[in-house]
Amino acid sequence: MTKGKESKHLYRFKYTQDQAIDKPFNWVQMMRLLQYVKPYSKNLLPLSIAAMLVSTLIRLIVPILIGKVVIDVAIQQKDTTLLMQLVVGIALMYLVNYVANALRIRWVNILGQNVIYDLRKHLFSHIQRLSHRFFDSRSAGSILVRIMNDINSLQELFTNGIINLLMDVITLVGIVVILFALSPKLAIAILVILPIMFFISTKIRKRIRRSWQQVRIQQSRLNSHLNESIQGIRITQSFSQEQENTEYFDVVNQDNFESWRNATKKSAMFRPFVEMSNAIGTVILISYGAHLIILGPENGGIQIGTFVSFAFFLGMFWEPISRLGQMYNQLLMAMAASERIFEFLDEEPNVEEKQSASELKDIKGKVMFEQVQFAYDQDRLALHDVSLEMQQGQTVALVGHTGSGKSTIANLICRFYDPTKGSVKIDGYDLRDVTLNSVRQQISVVLQDTFIFSGTIMENIRFGRPEATEEEVKEAAKVVGADDFIQRLAYGYETEVEERGSVLSAGERQLLSFARALLANPKIIILDEATSSIDTETEVKIQQALKKLLKGRTAIIIAHRLSTIREADNIIVLEKGRILEQGKHEELMKLQGAYFRLVQTQFNMLDAI
Structure with missing residues (x-):
């Protein structure tokens, strides 16, 4: 084996090796x-x-x-x-x-x-x-x-x-x-x-x-x-x-x-x-x-x-x-x-639940960030003193370049991490003061990389709400436009899919994740690049369905395709963990600032294609 290949192997080992535990026999x-x-x-x-x-x-x-x-x-x-x-x-x-x-x-x-x-x-x-x-x-x-x-x-x-x-x-x-x-x-x-x-x-x-x-x-x-x-x-x-x-x-x-x-x-x-x-x-x-x-x-x-x-x-x-x-x-x-x-x-959760934590029931969906600072590691801050409000029932879009802090904000709302400084609140309650389950059960997340479990289509959609009836599952699938392709499958909703849904296309997997999230009947929905794997025609159908479904719910949309967030109530533009500007699409276009440049860049790329 050449030295070059050996160095590659050593480089990869940094990410795969376990550390030796050197403790005396006791x-x-x-x-x-x-x-x-x-x-x-x-x-x-x-x-x-x-x-x-x-x-x-x-x-x-x-x-x-x-x-x-x-x-x-x-x-x-x-x-x-x-x-x-x-x-x-x-x-x-x-x-x-x-x-x-x-x-x-x-x-x-x-x-x-x-x-x-x-x-x-x-x-x-x-x-x-x-x-x-x-x-x-x-x-x-x-x-x-x-x-x-x-x-x-x-x-x-x-x-x-x-x-x-x-x-x-x-x-x-x-x-x-x-x-x-x-x-x-x-x-x-x-x-x-x-x-x-x-x-x-x-x-x-x-x-x-x-x-x-x-x-x-x-x-x-x-x-x-x-x-x-x-x-x-x-x-x-x-x-x-x-x-x-x-x-x-x-x-x-x-x-x-x-x-x-x-x-x-x-x-x-x-x-x-x-x-x-x-x-x-x-x-x-x-x-x-x-x-x-x-x-x-x-x-x-x-x-x-x-x-x-x-x-x-x-x-x-x-x-x-x-x-x-x-x-x-x-x-x-x-x-x-x-x-x-x-x-x-012996590993303790970084996100700890207080013994005195209370149940957060029937939330309205108002989200607040108060001087939030967060770092995945000590060398680099992901968010710098971010303060923002997402009102009940609003559709809020987070835009910005890769690494700007969009997904970090979504992770903090779900309390996958705790802020290193400041606080994240839902309906005025600091998330560190309430139980994890009571928060997460009222939030649905649709990720860019959709995970489909081994089992039937019905079981996958029902994952977030196991007690849902077949009629409720089918209704959720119809709302997001997944029912059409499911009915064309050999066994319909009872069709078995393998791990990661390999028998389905990327767009079909994404539609299933939409149905899964919506069936859970959340008060807050987070869509993290959720429409990136869906063709334009299907995306239009989903946008129409979401207008009805998101009514009365707070929606946080993270998207690089700016065409998907034009109708958002508030668009927050992030860069290197800081908020540069926010407002509606028309307002931000008039400012001709960071959001305007992002839109122009995407249109120029489309024209070039």
């Missing part, structure tokens, strides 16, 4: 994650723990019975009756163990799936309430990764990990206690390797955790790029940039591959070390255990049954240690994922 965060188990602490969790305890207890009792009773008593004394009783008893215990394990697996899986469901629901609901600033700084792909991949990474932890961790810890503690009870000398000799294991595992755990965190970050980049590429495929193909896009994907895909390889390589170091420790423990058991058998119990040695029990427990001892190593890796993955999930959950 149990406080894990306890926060475990709070999602709390709702099930009275049913599924205690049942799972009870089944696990029964299974663990049986596994600890059986080796003692085999060594100390079957071998040292029944076999040595040749007591066949006792031997048969022990065989039947042990068989019954294994049967109980099987049933307990089956129930444990069933209950912990139900528990885990419920926890994952609750966590995903909580994260999605929280993201829905976040302000526009949050989405301005993150791609859709990176958000999708948190909701899907990162939460999926916790699935194994909740379905098996927690109970297995508890079971393995209890098993290890039980084995250590039993080994020391059977023979302290042999127990010390075998367990001498444990401090070394603990020291080495402590050294490598930070590196393993960091490597899994990098996996999460690279997956986020990969998903972000995929989302961007799929959504922008038409642009990619129209500029013949398929090869460039493929090369960029190779870079991201390779980084993802390397992060996984690095993480799995580091994680794989633990299991071989455990197996080596098991081998060392076995050698110590055979050599020192044989020596103690030769000495005999009378000289401080052990019986053969004790040796057999040690052999059973030694096999059982390294198995949970190996699982705990895998569990530790799983815990590291879960910690990396939970850090990223909690980063979003």
Whole structure:
């Protein structure tokens, strides 16, 4: 790959990469994650723990019975009756163990799936309430990764990990206690390797955790790029940039591959070390255990049954240690994922709703800006001390060059952002003193980039007012002129449209958005370049329909095509976040100022065409 291409990739990464979260491993965060188990602490969790305890207890009792009773008593004394009783008893215990394990697996899986469901629901609901600033700084792909991949990474932890961790810890503690009870000398000799294991595992755990965190970050980049590429495929193909896009994907895909390889390589170091420790423990058991058998119990040695029990427990001892190593890796993955999930959950909306906020019901539609100043970032103001009034029932047009502040005013009216200075009021109420829903439910917005959801035409129009009847939906469509093309579709209002309405033309999608906005019966309507995708003939029909529909409602129209706002009650001309002039079309034309020049420029462009 050439240097030029590499620089392009690095440039694009500024917009797609997630930031690494460098926090120490702490149990406080894990306890926060475990709070999602709390709702099930009275049913599924205690049942799972009870089944696990029964299974663990049986596994600890059986080796003692085999060594100390079957071998040292029944076999040595040749007591066949006792031997048969022990065989039947042990068989019954294994049967109980099987049933307990089956129930444990069933209950912990139900528990885990419920926890994952609750966590995903909580994260999605929280993201829905976040302000526009949050989405301005993150791609859709990176958000999708948190909701899907990162939460999926916790699935194994909740379905098996927690109970297995508890079971393995209890098993290890039980084995250590039993080994020391059977023979302290042999127990010390075998367990001498444990401090070394603990020291080495402590050294490598930070590196393993960091490597899994990098996996999460690279997956986020990969998903972000995929989302961007799929959504922008038409642009990619129209500029013949398929090869460039493929090369960029190779870079991201390779980084993802390397992060996984690095993480799995580091994680794989633990299991071989455990197996080596098991081998060392076995050698110590055979050599020192044989020596103690030769000495005999009378000289401080052990019986053969004790040796057999040690052999059973030694096999059982390294198995949970190996699982705990895998569990530790799983815990590291879960910690990396939970850090990223909690980063979003800890994100507070920039537009906060006061606890004392009141409901704003049945607004009239008067909008006021009082010395409003606003900046999307610290380096550049979007609005400079803007003061304006939009009277109830007025149609107000906002015009100006790109970046003049038109859409910013619309965003502030909807309270997608709060002004950094001054206040925005509706009917005299500061928007910061009322609830968000009570404001937004009475405002409809039609954007230039119309979004159509997957579903039927009927469902899309009904989106802003789910309780509307079919007759009301059809009436709204008729008013904006959408009914004609809908009736021509194969299934009419029940026609299925895919995401973003790909089966519809741009103009048809815009007409649907008009019907959707009008069905909501708002007191304030904002049209942000809403007629830019509609042909002139259709636009005339819509203008006629809007005259009837906007009566008694406040309408804010943002348009570059000045022909669409001639009939506005008030035209506000903006430039670099300041109001230059305002008035009716005829008044502004007589002034021969900024608005006059905008009109002249558009007419000259049309004449040139």
